[in-house]
Amino acid sequence: MSGRFLIAVLLSVFAVAANAQRARDLGIPFEGTPGPLNAITDVAGVTVGHTTLISDTADGHAIRTGVTAILPRGRDSLMEPVMAATFALNGNGEMTGSAWVEESGLLEGPVMLTNTHSVGVVRDATIAWRVRAAGPDASGYTWSLPLVAETWDGHLNDINGFHVQARDAEAALENASGGAVAEGNVGGGTGMVCHEYKCGIGTASRVVSVLDKPYTVGVLVQANYGLRDSLRIAGAPVGLHMRDDRVYSEDDAQADETGSIIIVVATDAPLLPHQLKRLAKRAALGLARMGSIAGNGSGDIFVAFGTGNAAGQAGLQKVQMLGNEHMDPLFAGVVEATEEAIVNAMIAARDMTGEEGRYAKAIDHEQLQHWLSYYKRLAPQLDLPASVETYPDGRKPVGELYRAYTSLLEKGWQMDIVTRSQPPGREYALPIIALRTPGAGQACWIFSGIHGEEPAGPNAIAESIDAIAELGAHQPVVLLPLNNPQGYVNNWRYLNMQKYSETVAGQSVGDSEHLLTDPDNPEQARQENASSPEADAITEYVLAMSELYPPAASIDLHEDNLISEGYVYSQGKLGAADPLALAAVKTLRANGIAIRMSGETRFGEVIDGGIIGPVIDGSIDELMSAASIIVDGQVQAGPEAHTVLVFETPADQVSLRQRIAAQSALLRSITSCSD
Ligand SMILES: [Zn+2]
Numbered sequence: 001m002s003g004r005f006l007i008a009v010l011l012s013v014f015a016v017a018a019n020a021q022r023a024r025d026l027g028i029p030f031e032g033t034p035g036p037l038n039a040i041t042d043v044a045g046v047t048v049g050h051t052t053l054i055s056d057t058a059d060g061h062a063i064r065t066g067v068t069a070i071l072p073r074g075r076d077s078l079m080e081p082v083m084a085a086t087f088a089l090n091g092n093g094e095m096t097g098s099a100w101v102e103e104s105g106l107l108e109g110p111v112m113l114t115n116t117h118s119v120g121v122v123r124d125a126t127i128a129w130r131v132r133a134a135g136p137d138a139s140g141y142t143w144s145l146p147l148v149a150e151t152w153d154g155h156l157n158d159i160n161g162f163h164v165q166a167r168d169a170e171a172a173l174e175n176a177s178g179g180a181v182a183e184g185n186v187g188g189g190t191g192m193v194c195h196e197y198k199c200g201i202g203t204a205s206r207v208v209s210v211l212d213k214p215y216t217v218g219v220l221v222q223a224n225y226g227l228r229d230s231l232r233i234a235g236a237p238v239g240l241h242m243r244d245d246r247v248y249s250e251d252d253a254q255a256d257e258t259g260s261i262i263i264v265v266a267t268d269a270p271l272l273p274h275q276l277k278r279l280a281k282r283a284a285l286g287l288a289r290m291g292s293i294a295g296n297g298s299g300d301i302f303v304a305f306g307t308g309n310a311a312g313q314a315g316l317q318k319v320q321m322l323g324n325e326h327m328d329p330l331f332a333g334v335v336e337a338t339e340e341a342i343v344n345a346m347i348a349a350r351d352m353t354g355e356e357g358r359y360a361k362a363i364d365h366e367q368l369q370h371w372l373s374y375y376k377r378l379a380p381q382l383d384l385p386a387s388v389e390t391y392p393d394g395r396k397p398v399g400e401l402y403r404a405y406t407s408l409l410e411k412g413w414q415m416d417i418v419t420r421s422q423p424p425g426r427e428y429a430l431p432i433i434a435l436r437t438p439g440a441g442q443a444c445w446i447f448s449g450i451h452g453e454e455p456a457g458p459n460a461i462a463e464s465i466d467a468i469a470e471l472g473a474h475q476p477v478v479l480l481p482l483n484n485p486q487g488y489v490n491n492w493r494y495l496n497m498q499k500y501s502e503t504v505a506g507q508s509v510g511d512s513e514h515l516l517t518d519p520d521n522p523e524q525a526r527q528e529n530a531s532s533p534e535a536d537a538i539t540e541y542v543l544a545m546s547e548l549y550p551p552a553a554s555i556d557l558h559e560d561n562l563i564s565e566g567y568v569y570s571q572g573k574l575g576a577a578d579p580l581a582l583a584a585v586k587t588l589r590a591n592g593i594a595i596r597m598s599g600e601t602r603f604g605e606v607i608d609g610g611i612i613g614p615v616i617d618g619s620i621d622e623l624m625s626a627a628s629i630i631v632d633g634q635v636q637a638g639p640e641a642h643t644v645l646v647f648e649t650p651a652d653q654v655s656l657r658q659r660i661a662a663q664s665a666l667l668r669s670i671t672s673c674s675d
Contacts, residue, residue, distance in 0.1 A: 021183075021184070021347055021348045022038070022183070022344055022347060022348065023340060023343040023344050023346075023347045024038070024340075024409075024410075026347065026365055026368065026369055026378075027369065027372075027378045027379035027380075027381060028233065028234050028343060028347075028368075028372060028377075028378070028379070029234050029377060029378070029379050029414075030204075030234070030336060030339065030340045030343075030412075031332075031336050031412070031438060032206040032208070032332060032333060032336040032337070032412050032438065033206060033207050033208075033411050033412035033438065033473075034204060034205050034206060034207070034337075034340075034410070034412065035205040035206070035207050035216050035218070037179065037180055037181070037205065038203075038204050038205055038340070039180060039181045039203040039204065039205055039218060039220075040070065040181065040203045040205060040218030040219060040220040040264065040266050041178045041179060041180070041181055041203075041218065042205040042207070042216045042218050043205070043216045043217075043218040043266040043267060043268050043307060044216075044268055044307070045072070045073045045074050045076070045178075045268075045307050046070065046071065046072060046073075046074070046178070046218060046266050046307070047070075047071045047074040047075075047176035047177050047178050048068065048069065048070050048071075048176055048177070048181045048203075048220065049068070049069045049071075049171070049172040049173060049174065049175040049176030049177065049187075050066060050067070050068050050069075050172055050175070050182055050186045050187030050188075050201070051066050051067045051068075051168040051169070051171045051172040051175070051187060052066040052185070052186045052187055052190050053065050053066050053163055053164065053168060053190065054185075054190060057158070057161070061158035061161050061355060062156065062157065062158055062353075062354040062355040062356075063157065063158060063161065063163045064153060064156040064157040064158075064185075064190055064191035064352060064354045064355070065114070065115045065118070065153050065157040065159070065163060065164055065188075065190050065191050066114070066164070066168065066172075066186065066187045066188055066189070066190040066191075067112060067113065067114045067118075067122055067164060067168050067169050067171075067172040067187060067188055068112070068113040068114070068172060068186070068187030068188040068189065068201060068220075068222065069110050069111075069112055069113075069169070069172035069173045069176050070110060070111040070112075070113075070176075070220060070264050070266075071110045071173070071176050072084075072107060072110070072111075072266065072305050072307055073307060074176070074178070077109055077110055078109065078130060078133055078134040079134055079137065080310070080311070081106040081107060081108040081109075081311045081313070082106070082107050082305040082306060082307055082309075082311055083105055083106060083107075083271065083272060083273050083276055083305065083306050083309055083311050083319075084101050084105065084106060084107035084273065084276055084303060084304065084305035084306070085101065085102065085105065085273045085274070085276040085277035085279075085280050085303070085304055086098040086101050086102060086277075086280060086301065086302065086303045086304075087277060087280035087281050087283070087284070087301070087302045087303075087304075088299075088300070088301045088302075089284045089287070089294045089300035089301070089302065090294040090295070090296070090298045090299065090300045091299065091301065092260065092296065092297055092298055092299045093116075093149070093150060093151070093260045093262075093298075093299015093300070093301050094116070094119055094148075094149065094150050094299065094301075095147060095148070095149040095150075095262070095301045095303065096119060096123050096145070096146065096147060096148045096149075097145040097146055097147040097148070098147065098301075098303070100145050101147065101303070105272070105273030105274075105311075106273075106311050106313075107147060107303070107305050108137070108144065108145070109126065109130055109144055109146050109147070110126065110146065110147070110173060110176075111147045111149070111264050111303060111305075112126055112146060112147065112148040112149070112169065112172070112188075113148075113149055113150070113151075113187065113188030113189070113201075113222045113262055113264075114148065114150055114164055114169070114188045115150055115151070115152065115153045115154075115157060115159055115164065115188070115191065116150040116151065116152045116153075116154075116159065117150075117159050117160065117162060118150070118162065118163075118164035119148050119149075119150045121162070121164055121165065121166055121169070122148050122164060122168075122169040123146055123148045124166065125165075125166035125167075125168075125169035125170055126144065126146040126148065126169055126173065127143075127144045127146060128166065128170075129169070129170050129173050130142075130144040130146070131144070137313070138312075138313045138314050139313065147303060149222075149262040149301055149303075150188075150260075150262070150299070151188070151192055151222055151223075151224035151225075151259060151260040151261065151262060151299065152224060152258070152259060152260065153190070153191030153192055153193075153224065154355075155191070155193055155247060155354065155355075155358055155360065156191040156193070156352055156353075156354025156355060156358060156359075156360060157190070157191035157354060157355060158354075158355045159355075172187065181201070181203045181220070182201070182348075183200065183201050183202050183203060183344050183345055183347075183348035183349075184198075184199075184200045184201065184202075184345060184347075184348030184349040184350060184362075185198065185200050185348075185349055185350055185352060186200060186201050187200075187201050187222075188201065188222045188262075189201035189202075189222045189223070189224075189345065191352070191354060192222060192223060192224035192259075192345075193224055193247055193259065193360045194223040194224055194225055194226050194259070194261070194342070194345065194346060195225075195226040195227065195228050195230070195231040195239060195290070195291070195346070196226070196227060196228040196245075196246040196247040196248055196249065196250075196360075197228075197245075197247075197346055197349065197360065197361060197362060197363045198346075198349040198350065198351060198352050198360040198361060198362040198363075199223045199224060199345050199346050199349050199360075200222070200223065200345050200348070200349050201220065201221070201222055201223075201345055201348075202220070202221050202223060202340075202341040202342055202343070202344035202345025202346070202348065203218070203219060203220045203221070203341050203344060204218075204219055204336075204337040204338075204339075204340035204341040204344055205217060205218040205219070205333075205337055206332070206333035206334075206336055206337045207333075208329035208330060208332065208333045209329060209473070210269065210322060210326045210329050210330065211322070211326060215267060215268055215269040215308075215329075215330065216267065216268050217265065217266070217267045217269075217279070217330055217333035217334055217337055218265070218266040218267070218337065219263060219264065219265050219266075219283070219286070219334065219337040219338045219340075219341045220263075220264045220266075220341060221261055221262065221263050221264070221338065221341045221342055221345055222261065222262045223261045223342050223345045223346075224259040224260055224261060225257065225259045225260055225261045225287075225292055225295075225298050225300065226257060226259065226290070226291065226292050227239075227246075227248065227249055227255065227257050228242070228243070228246045228249060229249070230257075230291035230292065230293065231290065231291050232289065232290055232291040233290070233343055233368065233372065233377075234343075234372060234377040235289070235375075235377060236371060236372055236374075236375035236377045237291075237375075238368060238371040238372065238375075239291065241371050241374075242363070242364070242367055242368070242371065244361070244364075245360075245361040247358075247360050256295060256296070256297055257292075257293060257295030257296075257297060257298060258295065258297035258298065259297070259298060260298050260299035260300060260301075261287060261292070261298070261299075261300050261342075262299075262301055262302070263280075263283040263286075263287070263300075263301075263302040263303075263338055263341075264302070264303055264304075264305075265279050265280060265283055265302065265303070265304035265305070265334055265337075265338075266304070266305055266306075266307065267279065267304070267305075267306050267307070267308065267330060267333075268306070268307050268308050269306060269308050269322060269330055270306070270308035270309050270319070270320035270321055270322060271306040271308060271309075271321060271322060271330075272309075272319065272321045275306075275321065275322070275324070275327065276304040276305065276306050277304070278327060278331070279304040279330060279331070279334050280302045280303060280304035281302075282331045282334040282335050282338075283302045283304070283334055283335075283338045284300070284302070285334075285335045285338075286334065286335045286336065286337070286338020286339040286341075286342070287300065287338060287339075287342070289335070289338075289339045290339060290342050290343075304334075308320065309321075346362070346363050347363065347365065349362045349363075350362050379409070379415060380415055380416065380417040380431075380433075382402055382406070382417075382431050382433070383420075383429075383431070384398070384399055384402060384430070384431075385427075385428040385430075389489060391455075391491075393455065393656045394656055394657065395455040395458075395459055395488075395656060396458075396459055396462060398430065398482070398485055398488060398489055400462070401458055401459070401462050401481070401482055401488075402431075402433070402482075404461075404462035404463075404465050405433065405435060405461070405462065405465065405479070405481050405482070406433075406435070407465055407469075408435045408465065408468070408469055408472070408479070409435075411469045411472065411473075412437075412438045413435045413436060413437055413438065413469075413472065414435070414436050414437075414438060415433055415434070415435050416433065416434045416435075416436070416541065416545075417431045417432070417433055418431075418432040418433065418434050418480070418537050418538055418541045419431075419432050419533065419534060419537035419538070420432070421484070421485060421486050421495075421509075421533075421534050422486070423486055423495045423496065423507075423532075423534075426486055430485035430486055430489065431485070432480070432482070432483055432484075432485060432509070432534065432537070432538065433480075433481070433482070434478060434479065434480045434541060434545070435478075435479045435481070436476070436477065436478045436479070436545070436549060437472040437475075437476045437477050437478075439476055440476055440548040440549050441475070441476045441549065441550075442475070442476065442549075442550055442551075442552045442673075442674060443475065443476035443477055443478050443549035443550065443551055443552060443673065444471060444475065444476070444477045444478070444551075444552065444553055444554075444555075444670065444673035445477075445478045445479075445480075445546075445549070445551045445553070445554040445555070445624065445641070446461070446468070446477065446478070446479045446480070446481070446554075446555055446556075446557075446667070447480050447483060447510075447554070447555070447556040447557070447620060447621075448460075448461055448480070448481050448482065448483070448556070448557040449481065449482040449483050449484055449485070449487075449488055449557075450483045450484055450508060450509055450510040450556065450558070450620065451484065451487065451493045451494070451508065451558060451559075452484045452485075452486065452487015452488045452489075452490065452491060452492045452493055452494070453487065453491050453492060453493045453498075453499075453561070454493075454557075454558055454559035454560075454651065455488060455491075455559075455656060456557065456559050456649065456651070456656060456659035456660050456662075456663045457481075457557030457558065457559070457663055458481055458482045458488060459656070459660045460557065460660045460661075460663035460664040460666075460667055461479070461481040461557075461667065462481070463660060463664050464664045464667040464668055467667055467668045467670075468667065471670060471671070474671075474672070475672065475673065475674065476549050478545055478549045478551075480538070480542075483509045483510060483534075483538060484508075484509045484534070487509075493506060493508075494506035494507050494508055495507040495508075495509060495532050495534060496532075505531070507531050507532040507534075507535070508531070508535070508619075509532065509534040509535050509538055510535065510538065510556075510619050510620035510621075511530065511531040511532070511535040511618060511619075511620075512535070512539050512618060512619060512620050512622060512623035513525065513526040513527040513531070513618040514526070514527045514528065514529055514530045514531075514535075514536075514539070515539055515543070515623060515626075515629045515630060515631060516618060516622055516623060516626060516629060516630070517626070517628060517629065517630055517635070519616060522628070522635075523630075523635060524630065525630040525633075526618060538620065539620065539623060542620065542623065542624070542639070543629075543631070543639070546624075546639040550639070551624055551639050551641035551644075552641065552642055552643070552673045552674055553572070553580065553641060553642060553643035553644070553645070553673035554572075554621065554624040554625075554639075554641045554643070554644045554645070555644075555645045555646075555647070555666075555670070556619075556620065556621050556644075556645070556646045556647070557647055557663050557666075557667075558646060558647060558648050558649075559648065559649050559650070559651040559659060560602075560648045560649070560650060560651060561650075561651035561652040562602060562652075563596070563601075563602060563648065563650045564594065564650050564652070564653055565594040565595055565596035565650060566588060566593050566594065566595050566596065566610075566647065566648055566649040566650050567595060567596050567601060567607050567610050567611065567612060567648055568581050568584050568585055568588075568595075568610055568611050568612070568645055568646070568647055568648070569611075569612045569615060569621065569644075569645065569646035569647075569648070570611050570612065570613060570614070570643075570644070570645055571614050571615070571621045571622060571624070571625040571644035571645075571646065572614075572625050572641055572642050572643040572644040572645075573625070573640070573641075573642050573643075574642065574643065575613040575614050576608055576609075576611045576612070576613035578611075578642075578643050578645070580643050580645060581611045581643075581645055582609070582611070583669070584645055584647065584666060584669075585609065585610040585611060587665055587666050587669045588610075588647070588649065588662060588665075588666065589610075590665075591661065591662040591665040591666075592654075592658060592661075592662060593649050593650070593654070593659075593662045594650065595610040596610065597609055597610050601648075619646075621644050621646045623638065623639065624639050624641045624644045625638075625639075625640065625641055625644040626638030626639065626640065627640045643673070647663070647666065649662060649663065
């Protein structure tokens with residue numbers, strides 16, 4: 001198990017390095033959950049091929065152009081149409097074959113992208129390829145009306161040299177494959193410019209849930225539109241600040257928006273052509289997020305196709321369609337994926353010099369990060385120290401833990417840096433992070449690592465991150481997986497000391513007494529101040545976030561090396577009778593953890609059936625269950641979670657591996673936190 005996990009970690013590191021030039025890798029935030037490739041090829045069957053032409057002719061012309069082919073059903077696209085629809089937001093451009101798509105509701109064959117003056121040759125070549133590669137269709141004729149769309153690359157490319165040849169279109173078709181899609185200066189996007197930066201091909205995808213089934217929406221753009229002024233990324237008006245190297249408006253303040261964008265939307269959802277038309281229209285909203293006004297000179301033409309239905313041409317056809325009331329998640333997916341695909345095109349593009357020495361600079365990544373950060377629109381950076389510790393007990397180094405936790409970002413989760421913990425005497429700060437699902441609402445809260453010498457919980461979360469992602473796909477989750485990273489690194493229980501002591505108070509990062517009411521005086525907090533900056537930051541975060549994510553249930557993974565049998569605290573409203581506490585006791589026992597079924601804890605609390613009812617201990621768990629709390633001297637409503645479970649499992653007689661396995665089983669047993 002640990003071997004497999006290590007391989008998975010290495011692969012993910014490698015994958016990040018290989019894709020280093022995508023928008024997400026810079027920390028640009030996007031909404032929604034992308035598919036595994038975050039590309040149009042996440043829609044099963046879709047293949048993409050590029051032919052990229054970059055060379056200089058003997059007589060000094062610059063060839064900077066190419067062809068991109070998108071095959072809705074891969075090779076089967078030759079004979080099997082898909083349902084489809086087109087939409088022209090502004091029709092100053094060309095998409096051949098669109099009249100028949102509109103008429104029939106079917107797209108027969110590929111979608112081809114190239115430069116404005118090469119539409120003809122690409123169209124002819126695509127027909128020839130179709131004729132050679134497949135026989136007559138169901139009508140008995142060997143024919144084709146291919147969809148070929150264009151944008152103008154004449155700024156960088158010698159467009160009137162007509163350098164795209166039939167063989168280039170064929171090569172794009174023949175090379176089309178699934179898997180990761182090259183972006184930026186490739187294929188039809190080779191010479192394209194958007195918002196006056198070098199641009200080109202970009203892609204992205206979203207997985208959405210409709211009627212409890214996952215569907216994928218994929219988008220591919222050939223982006224060549226827009227002035228700098230209007231550029232917005234992640235909602236921030238960065239174009240107003242990033243003024244260098246404007247291709248058109250630098251020397252001409254009156255420059256009009258010219259250029260165009262072609263957007264291809266794919267989905268595996270079972271939709272009919274009129275519904276696909278609605279998806280095609282939504283691509284305009286993704287474009288709008290970038291700041292486009294679809295200017296008079298712009299050819300903004302979109303096509304959406306669906307692979308979720310067969311689209312036979314004759315006989316009685318049985319089709320499926322989602323009811324219109326279920327379209328919204330797909331609409332959101334199109335808008336989000338279109339926005340991200342355009343940003344991906346800009347981020348992947350590289351500086352290019354072209355015809356007559358004209359050039360287009362790629363967007364400066366660091367400058368972009370600077371301005372996104374200025375507008376608080378850059379995902380937090382972890383800034384981990386480079387040191388890699390190893391531990392005799394086999395716990396993962398913190399770097400590996402953070403890497404496992406942040407894999408949730410690939411599922412669309414959000415990360416917050418609660419605070420950076422650097423207690424006196426430590427060389428470096430370590431972030432205390434929280435991860436939460438993109439959707440808010442009644443949530444599962446998961447805490448771990450409050451005590452630094454209890455490594456099972458933080459490791460179990462890292463190993464169960466797939467199960468937590470799955471839980472988060474069905475309901476809101478807030479995860480605080482490693483609340484005391486400094487303690488974890490040093491194997492210290494508290495911020496200020498290694499072990500529990502009768503005489504000195506240990507500063508626990510979970511201390512909440514500055515917010516909890518004094519049992520003797522419910523108008524007053526038990527302590528005036530938080531016991532540490534970390535406890536202050538964590539409790540503040542918990543209170544703020546529990547407004548957005550009211551805790552239905554909260555669990556907290558602990559260990560205790562002074563006990564030989566574990567038990568479960570049930571701090572919520574239902575107390576010791578909480579059925580989830582009873583279920584947890586069963587899960588722990590089934591996973592080889594001895595449970596003390598009766599008697600007392602080492603603090604003298606009564607155990608009944610392995611469970612202890614609500615206790616007053618000043619912990620974050622008491623805070624999660626509190627009906628009222630004191631904030632700045634005022635009584636206010638507390639988070640009041642129904643279920644609050646704290647697991648204390650024995651640490652000393654059981655190997656860490658076994659403890660991690662038991663706590664992982666516990667995490668994997670959570671399928672719902674709803675009341
Ligand atoms: Zn503990």
